[in-house]
Amino acid sequence: MSEENLLKLVEAEEPEENDYHLQEQVGFILRKAHQRHVSIFAAHIADLTPPQFAALAKLRDVGETSQNQLGTLIAMDAATVKGVIDRLKARGLVELSKHEVDKRRLLVNLTAEGRDAIERLIPLARDITEETLAPLTPKEVATFMKLLAKLA
Amino acid sequence: MSEENLLKLVEAEEPEENDYHLQEQVGFILRKAHQRHVSIFAAHIADLTPPQFAALAKLRDVGETSQNQLGTLIAMDAATVKGVIDRLKARGLVELSKHEVDKRRLLVNLTAEGRDAIERLIPLARDITEETLAPLTPKEVATFMKLLAKLA
DNA sequence: GAAAATTCATTCGTATGCAAATGATATCAA
DNA sequence: TTGATATCATTTGCATACGAATGAATTTTC
DSSP states (O other): OOOHHHHHHHHHHHOSSSOOGGGSSSHHHHHOOOOOOOHHHHHHHHSSSSHHHHHHHHHHOOOOOEEHHHHHHHTHHHHHHHHHHHHHHHHEEEEEOSSOOOOEEEEEEEHHEEEHHHHHHHHHHHHHHHHHHHTOOHHHHHHHHHHHHHOO | OOHHHHHHHHHHSSSSOOOOOGSSSSSHHHHHHHHHHHHHHHHHHHSHHHHHHHHHHHHHHOEEEEEEHHHHTTTOOOOHHHHHHHHHHTSSSEEEOOSSTTTTEEEEEEOOHHHHHHHHHHHHHHHEEEEHHTTTTTHHHHHHHHHHHOOO
């Protein structure tokens, strides 16, 4: 058998397609779905970003926490959460204090204004979730959320 | 009854109006799923980001295009795609030229090196997709991709 | 054909997002 | 107790991501 035919045979045994379609890849669609959600978020809540909202909502849940711990809870690394908290602090929505025992820790908590803000925004957040999932039927929503959670 | 159990009872009897859980919101989970994918991508392809890969993969599909048109195809706005293309150009993976007729347009195309790179990376991209979807069964993958596409 | 509207690209400003390096503090282990 | 590790936070650098403003070129409209 010629070298050329041998090559063809080897290629024929490969199950791989030559086609690669970017728009069918899960990463690409995930990025687009996320973009769409952020856009819907901004249309409902113009003065806060999703990460800023997440920080406030989580502080409402757990109360005072260290900056790093908050980052863990809302899936942000230390460098990212610092920027988010800095901006919330500049707007008076959170306040910072030093941990009395562990001097490394920077404690973060809602201010009264921050608490008012998050309570006021949560109903809008429900609308955002609803609009994001609007293309799906209720049954599809349940299925999708279950599967998405497995990937996160 | 202990004070602790009494507290539990009182809490159980309270109509729960604090029923907003960040970690159950589609936007939050979408963000985490995207983060996980990007992390998997970086583990397989260290020298290119997902947007850079997307640009090369799409140029492979469609050939020479204008920068804006490419942005539309890979869901990036004009400002973002400019930065991505600038960096790919600096690395010699794409080349730019002026449109002869429409002088507003900046044409983008793969260089020989860029074409080699994307052909070499596509098999790795298949692995990335596979690993991202690994928590799901094949049947779940089909369902998930169908529903995700509706949201993107 | 000229004014108006549109399109393409660039620039600026702001906000994630993360790797890596650094410094301060706390904890673990020999 | 001390030396090694680990944790918390900060800083720097780089890369998306997008709104808004701008300028250049094209198309539409009247």
